[in-house]
Amino acid sequence: MGTNHRIGGIIMKVLIRAERCKQCGYCVANCPKKAISFSEEISSNGYRPVVINDDKCIACGICYTMCPDWVFEILGE
Amino acid sequence: MGDMVKGNNAMAEAAVRAGARLFAGYPITPSTEIMEYLSTRMEEVGGTFIQAESEIAGINMVIGGAACGVRSFTASSGPGISLKQEGISCASGEELALVVINVVRYGIGLGTLVTGQSDYLRETRGGGNGDYRCIVLCPSSVQESVDLVTLAFDLAEKYKMVSVIMTEGALGQMMEPCDFPEFQEVKRQPWGFDGKYTNKRVSPIDRNAIEDAAALVKKYAAIKENEQRWEEAYLEDADYVFVSFGLPGRSTMGAVEQLRALGHKVGFIRPITAWPFPEKAFENVNPNVKGFITVETNSTGQMVDDVALTVKRLKKANMPVYCLPYIYGIPEMKKIKLDFLKIQAGEIKEVY
Amino acid sequence: MAKARKTPAILSNHMMFCPGCGHGVVIRLIAECLEELGQDKNIMFGIGVGCCALLNIGLEADKFNALHGRCGAVCTAMKRVNPNTTVISYQGDGDAYSIGIAESLNAAYRNENFTVIAVNNTNYGMTGGQMSATTMPGQKTATTPLGRDCEITGLPLKFPEMVSSQFNVAYVARGTVTTPGNVNKLKGYIKNALEAQLKGEGYSLVEVLSPCPTNWGMTPLKAIERIEQELIPYYPLGEFKTREAR
Numbered sequence: 196m197g198t199n200h201r202i203g204g205i206i207m208k209v210l211i212r213a214e215r216c217k218q219c220g221y222c223v224a225n226c227p228k229k230a231i232s233f234s235e236e237i238s239s240n241g242y243r244p245v246v247i248n249d250d251k252c253i254a255c256g257i258c259y260t261m262c263p264d265w266v267f268e269i270l271g272e
Numbered sequence: 273m274g275d276m277v278k279g280n281n282a283m284a285e286a287a288v289r290a291g292a293r294l295f296a297g298y299p300i301t302p303s304t305e306i307m308e309y310l311s312t313r314m315e316e317v318g319g320t321f322i323q324a325e326s327e328i329a330g331i332n333m334v335i336g337g338a339a340c341g342v343r344s345f346t347a348s349s350g351p352g353i354s355l356k357q358e359g360i361s362c363a364s365g366e367e368l369a370l371v372v373i374n375v376v377r378y379g380i381g382l383g384t385l386v387t388g389q390s391d392y393l394r395e396t397r398g399g400g401n402g403d404y405r406c407i408v409l410c411p412s413s414v415q416e417s418v419d420l421v422t423l424a425f426d427l428a429e430k431y432k433m434v435s436v437i438m439t440e441g442a443l444g445q446m447m448e449p450c451d452f453p454e455f456q457e458v459k460r461q462p463w464g465f466d467g468k469y470t471n472k473r474v475s476p477i478d479r480n481a482i483e484d485a486a487a488l489v490k491k492y493a494a495i496k497e498n499e500q501r502w503e504e505a506y507l508e509d510a511d512y513v514f515v516s517f518g519l520p521g522r523s524t525m526g527a528v529e530q531l532r533a534l535g536h537k538v539g540f541i542r543p544i545t546a547w548p549f550p551e552k553a554f555e556n557v558n559p560n561v562k563g564f565i566t567v568e569t570n571s572t573g574q575m576v577d578d579v580a581l582t583v584k585r586l587k588k589a590n591m592p593v594y595c596l597p598y599i600y601g602i603p604e605m606k607k608i609k610l611d612f613l614k615i616q617a618g619e620i621k622e623v624y
Numbered sequence: 625m626a627k628a629r630k631t632p633a634i635l636s637n638h639m640m641f642c643p644g645c646g647h648g649v650v651i652r653l654i655a656e657c658l659e660e661l662g663q664d665k666n667i668m669f670g671i672g673v674g675c676c677a678l679l680n681i682g683l684e685a686d687k688f689n690a691l692h693g694r695c696g697a698v699c700t701a702m703k704r705v706n707p708n709t710t711v712i713s714y715q716g717d718g719d720a721y722s723i724g725i726a727e728s729l730n731a732a733y734r735n736e737n738f739t740v741i742a743v744n745n746t747n748y749g750m751t752g753g754q755m756s757a758t759t760m761p762g763q764k765t766a767t768t769p770l771g772r773d774c775e776i777t778g779l780p781l782k783f784p785e786m787v788s789s790q791f792n793v794a795y796v797a798r799g800t801v802t803t804p805g806n807v808n809k810l811k812g813y814i815k816n817a818l819e820a821q822l823k824g825e826g827y828s829l830v831e832v833l834s835p836c837p838t839n840w841g842m843t844p845l846k847a848i849e850r851i852e853q854e855l856i857p858y859y860p861l862g863e864f865k866t867r868e869a870r
Binding site for chain 3: 215217218219221224225256265268270271
């Protein structure tokens with residue numbers, strides 16, 4: 196279903212479906228921990244999809260709330 | 273023989289008996305009685321009656337009911353039916369089964385309140401956008417009105433399209449004895465919405481126009497082959513064949529009887545389906561027929577076009593097609609007879 | 625704190641809206657509310673014409689693309705013949721307030737028991753950004769390139785205010801998608817609207833002020849700013865009508 200990012204063997208708290216991201220920036224602007232940024236890569240849709248810095252992420256779900264393209268899945272505990 | 277019933281009321285009751293359980297409409301003379309009758313009758317049978325705020329809202333409510341698989345219909349006249357054209361096109365494109373009753377009143381625009389047949393070309397060609405057709409049924413008596421209502425729903429469902437009952441003002445208003453059919457079991461059409469997404473309707477955005485076109489051509493060919501209906505007499509030896517539907521059709525049939533009693537070899541074809549046009553009836557006509565005569569109540573002659581096209585398709589010779597457009601009302605038999613003699617004498621020229 | 629959140633199953637595919645368009649948020653909130661109320665397998669949508677028509681793609685539910693402006697009539701009938709099924713009319717400001725104003729008003733007037741979600745982006749989006757009834761004074765659109773002159777074209781229409789004050793309706797609210805707080809409040813309004821329908825109280829309406837970066841000629845974040853600074857002062861947020869204190 197989505198892109199499962201792992202950094203150093205640790206599962207991220209939020210799944211990102213990068214192919215859906217249209218780079219609107221709502222998640223970036225609203226993340227309380229400034230954990231989200233745009234990728235250096237360009238996706239198959241021609242956008243720079245978002246990436247999450249897992250160290251900063253607190254899985255608050257605000258990115259999920261703001262995203263118009265349903266990019267995120269918050270994995271939760 | 274049944275009780276005397278007003279044409280409009282008879283059609284409304286026939287629809288209820290046929291299992292229709294949603295009516296939405298707007299008052300317009302000479303169709304209003306259908307709506308008034310149903311304003312209490314629908315609830316009696318557990319159906320839904322909605323007095324819509326406009327003709328446009330009315331047809332869209334009927335579309336909503338049809339989308340849910342409920343037998344749904346509306347009734348109107350003149351400019352009211354004009355307003356519904358977008359809805360009829362939508363229902364045709366969405367392959368919904370529904371019935372529209374047009375109690376035709378003569379005229380253009382606001383028109384008149386008198387009986388007429390001036391909507392023929394619009395009903396048979398379709399007034400909305402695109403390549404659709406509707407089943408068009410033309411009663412000539414109150415009993416036939418009742419019978420054709422049931423047929424209208426059945427054909428609409430069989431082919432998933434709109435059936436139009438093209439009756440007329442005088443037939444809606446007059447009273448004749450008629451019998452009603454038994455109550456049909458009320459069923460939802462299997463393709464209707466049920467809230468559970470059982471039927472995955474394809475939206476207009478996602479349709480494949482090329483596949484749809486092929487399917488449409490095939491559907492209409494099947495209807496033309498299987499659903500033509502008409503009444504005919506005296507065709508085998510006819511010198512002239514009258515073609516006329518509805519109440520003018522009754523006058524014409526009477527005029528034909530009187531002309532035959534005077535020794536004229538005339539016959540008639542009374543279309544009961546205007547679409548599909550009863551081309552097969554023309555195959556029964558005397559190969560040496562001298563001409564066809566339409567009797568219609570409009571000003572420019574409308575059905576005459578279909579007769580000319582049919583004659584061209586089926587006959588080898590180039591036969592004249594005449595038109596007697598009596599504008600509005602119900603033409604008198606004596607007038608038809610006099611005009612026939614004028615045609616014979618060459619005083620009235622053919623249209624085609 | 626880390627609550628699991630997943631796109632509702634009724635939304636099977638992402639949708640084709642412009643980057644930053646508010647439709648995607650509204651649709652997700654509707655789907656979440658339907659799941660939470662147990663109505664996601666008991667739902668019918670009437671969909672208007674415009675960008676809202678794109679709701680059709682990837683929505684796993686009974687849905688009918690109505691003619692332009694006619695959802696008010698189509699949904700009236702769908703609910704009347706299926707009183708126990710939830711019915712939602714999903715329209716834009718053009719579909720609901722211009723061509724469809726008669727059907728929209730009359731459904732409210734009759735207190736029909738379905739829910740209208742009207743996504744208001746102050747222009748006709750799908751056709752390229754023409755003036756709509758909710759276009760602001762001076763706003764440049766494809767048909768008001770010099771700015772909307774309200775002397776000639778009328779003042780921006782406040783439909784929720786109209787129906788809540790004049791008609792016997794069950795629930796009316798206006799929300800927006802500009803901040804997490806507003807998105808959460810909007811979800812509450814949508815849920816209240818659907819609950820009003822489930823309780824048979826009658827007509828419910830939620831208007832959503834929505835960003836249209838493409839036709840406003842702005843970035844998504846600038847479009848959000850426009851809503852906050854120019855639209856909310858004119859189109860206040862909140863609940864205009866409820867049958868009971870919620």
